[in-house]
Amino acid sequence: MAVAGSAVGLGNFLRFPGLAAQYGGGAFMLAYAISFLIIGLPIGWAEWAMGRYAGSRGYNSAPGAFAAILNKPWAKYVGIIGVIVPVVIYMYYVFIESWCLGYAVKFWTGGIHLTNAESAVAMFKSMSGQVGNGSALDFSWDTALPWLLIVFVFNFWLIYRGLSGGIEKMCNYGMPLLIVLALVVLARVLSLGAPDASKPHDNVVNGLGYMWNPSKVQVEKVKPTPGEKALVRELVGAAAIAEAEKEIAASGGALKLVTITPWQQLKNPLLWMAAAAQIFFSLSVGFGVIIVYASYLGKKDDVVLSGLTASSANELCEVALGGLITVPAAVTFLGLASVAGQQTFGLGFTVLPLVFAKMPLGAFFGGAFFFMLFLAAVTSSISMLQPGIAFIEEVMNVGRKVSVTILGLLTTLGIIFVVYFTQDLKALDTLDFWVGTFLIFILATVQIIVFGWHWGVKRGFEEAHQGASIRIPAFFGIIMKWICPTFLLLIFALTVLTSLFGFDLTTFKFGSASSYVIDLFGGVKDGKALATNQAAQLSVALVVIIFIFFSLLSSRSKAYKRAEKGLPKHD
């Protein structure tokens, strides 16, 4: 129960559907399933085994683990990524956590009266402060600030007083309840039909089609004017396609019907990176979290079945519940055209309240659902602090309370930063990409290379199999040594070249860079010159400053000097 409970979080019900919608549903699901098998499971096992080994040598942080395994001075700096990732993600995760609490209380106190999709979008924009920078800091029950203060104090009170085990026990009962509630919501979503009679194509069957069909059919302009998008709209369902064919025939050659195959969509390396990063995010793999918690385990503990059970429970919630609820409901209420343009975390906060508005006892169920999500998020956010706490304890040789205080100050500054720059959620979105996607990807790649090549599969399996009741299937040896690292390095190189910097592999010329790069350096997109974005630049600067700070701490650490010499932390 505890293993399954710990696997459930905001990633399942909010981040996963948001990404699936952004990257076109079905093709994303293909990349996601492949990533789970050849990346998520093997790197998860590698991380559990490496963490437990480091713990047996007395090291409980990611830099300590890397130094203890690689015995090189530079190893600790690579391991710092495993501290930065959870600490920075915590800075925006608590912000999202506060929205969950705010929504739960507003549902239960009758403060949510939604009439249409526009009112749901307006409520979310008010809560998340997207009206403008600084607007989330207005003290009102409609904004995030009061909820954020409660969440922040609650998290640190639990950690400082060492009470986080209590909330964990609460979640052992809360998470199964969340799954039951999700099943109730799922039943309602699947029976929604087409809620707006004037838009019959916006129905749940087409929503399921969008989420799960790998092929896409869309209407495009034959000759779009410069700067104009060719895409008119996407189609799902035979009726919509038949209607579009009539429209195209009447357009006099101005419009055409285009079918995009799964292969065409899977050629986008950014889709693969997003799918892999979502696996990492929701399984907490490559996150710097598992390696720390595994370091507290002993040789009799079963890391193989633990890893598999946690992963399968997570996938059950993500695929069977998150995948069937949010995106189909989004297509039903917002329409296909609006779904792809939604922010990663925003989709669930916009769409789910609309589902509850259409349910009997919707206020009760809505409040309960968001409160359970809040509880799941509390356990996840507390687990994100432990890598930072263990790191400060180790490098500064201080006790837990001092470590919590230092980390509390650091994360407070980061949270204020994220909560101030809320225009279009730019700070949150930038950090989620560069840290929650890019850095996680790098750390996971390094981990599997260390496991497969530095340790070697034979020794790696020996470490993992200690205390295990099941064996890792032998073919995973080939995956962990060859397929997984090659796949990750290839996706990384292609994403940086083609998706981030716009390099065309057929013409060997640079085109439009990704918006994440343009935000940092400026550039040209669709013929328009785009300026840099200050919030995005400051977000990346924040990550760099934290990296420098952690590096300075690590460079003076006596514990890591012992690890580099192959010595345990204590004689």
Place this chain on the structure above:
Amino acid sequence: MLFSVGTVVTLFSWCIFKVLTTPQEADHLHAVELHTPDMDQPE
């Protein structure tokens, strides 16, 4: 859709079965457990 959902349900069910049928397995199974040993050490 049915294949994906069926696969994850089967995988999770098998894990539960394995945990319940292996003697004392529940004692050796661990997740990300929030109560860590450093909480019990004196400051």
